[in-house]
Amino acid sequence: MKRNRKTAAVTGSVAALLALVTACGGGGQVGGGDEGGDQAAPGNKKLVLIPGTQAEPFYISMQCGAEAEAGKLGYTLETQAPQKFDAALQTEKVNALGSAPPAGLLIAPTDDQAMIAPIQQVKNGGTKVVEVDTSLKDKNVAVSSISSDNAEGGKLAAQTLAKLVGDKPGSVLVLDTIAGTSTTNARAKGFEDELKNYPNLKSVGAQFTQNEPDQAASKVTAALSSTPDLIGIFATNLNTGEGAATGLRNAGKIGQVNLVGFDASPSEVEGLRKGEYQGLIAQDPASIGQQGVQQAVAALEGKPVQRDITAGLHSITKDTMDANAQYFYKQQC
Structure with a gap:
């Protein structure tokens, strides 16, 4: 009888654990083979773009392409740009995401080493990270990276x-x-x-x-x-x-x-x-923004993600x- 009670207790614990996992969305598919963090909370359709700096036409064109693609795919995109191309200022923008983590983050890291830790922290909270234009030295943080060669x-x-x-x-x-x-x-x-x-x-x-x-x-x-x-x-x-x-x-x-x-x-x-x-x-920054959104959404929805994408260049x-x-x-x- 003692052994039977123990078996019943273990069985009950497993059932409770399975129920908890199901309630937390654990039965969902993790997108793009990204093993860091969980999927975004159900219903979270928010994407955030943090470019290198504000008011630069390159990043504005990227934002335009990203916004259009996000709307097409049923997501919203908010741009939060630092005043200058500066790792400390960009880190402030990244750290501020902790209070309301987006489903996906598109970011142009202003320093390939200094930005690793703050972006990793966002990833640890379950946000899918996509690098646009610039990239980190650590290739394990982002699910995808889109840039020109x-x-x-x-x-x-x-x-x-x-x-x-x-x-x-x-x-x-x-x-x-x-x-x-x-x-x-x-x-x-x-x-x-x-x-x-x-x-x-x-x-x-x-x-x-x-x-x-x-x-x-x-x-x-x-x-x-x-x-x-x-x-x-x-x-x-x-x-x-x-x-x-x-x-x-x-x-x-x-x-x-x-x-x-x-x-x-x-x-x-x-x-x-x-x-x-x-x-x-x-x-072609508009294309970089567009493809960045596509890869972030693919990762969120458990679809195949392309790790590295090269955008076109043109001599004029x-x-x-x-x-x-x-x-x-x-x-x-």
């Missing part, structure tokens, strides 16, 4: 510059943003690696601008003084490009030094039309800009 983008920029310059010899400056920013660092490296294939062009190295246009302008002013044969500049994003154009304008060197920028913001497109830029490497010059207008970035949705 930034090294390939840098390579394309070098090819574009070489075509613009022809056989003329000269030195080339690379303006990067912040050390630890995965996207721009990859662009700079891809550019310098490809530049080695053109013996008439010599790199004077990459300089960091902290993503501030005024610092980019100062770097260009200094380079023009120290490097008389400066023939080209590669600016790895919008802010460095705008700063580089300002530096060339102030020195009266517009058109004399070939400026190839990354992205296609309204100001960069206008600069290309006016001859301040000679080339732009455009991404003044001669080809009208044919590529669909890749110009937006200032509002």
Whole structure:
């Protein structure tokens, strides 16, 4: 009898445990093979996008694509952008999600190492994480990562510059943003690696601008003084490009030094039309946002998730800009 009572007790405990698991949604399917955290609470249709910074046309275009796709799939998307491209400011936005965790988080990490811990904390709460544009060094945090092939983008920029310059010899400056920013660092490296294939062009190295246009302008002013044969500049994003154009304008060197920028913001497109830029490497941020939502929803609904997705890149010059207008970035949705 004692043994029978024990067996009955164990059986009852198992039944109670199964009931508890069922009540908590444990019978649901975990999306995309992501083993960290549980599924979002039933009925949670909220997605949050935390881009690198606010008011940049690249991120606005990404937001537009993400919002449209979320609505199509029956979800809502809220954008919470830090004032500057800064890991501490972005961490504040991520930490604030703890009080009301979204079902899914789309985020462009501003530092591939410093953002791991705060994003992991959100994941631990059951939120599905998708990286858009930039990524973390730790590949186990996000269920999916959508970005341009930034090294390939840098390579394309070098090819574009070489075509613009022809056989003329000269030195080339690379303006990067912040050390630890995965996207721009990859662009700079891809550019310098490809530049080695053109013996008439010599790199004077990459300089960091902290993503501030005024610092980019100062770097260009200094380079023009120290490097008389400066023939080209590669600016790895919008802010460095705008700063580089300002530096060339102030020195009266517009058109004399070939400026190839990354992205296609309204100001960069206008600069290309006016001859301040000679080339732009455009991404497709709306597609990145759209696909980011698709992967987050797939993970939430237990459907297959693609871990890494590469978005398209396009080299645009003044001669080809009208044919590529669909890749110009937006200032509002």
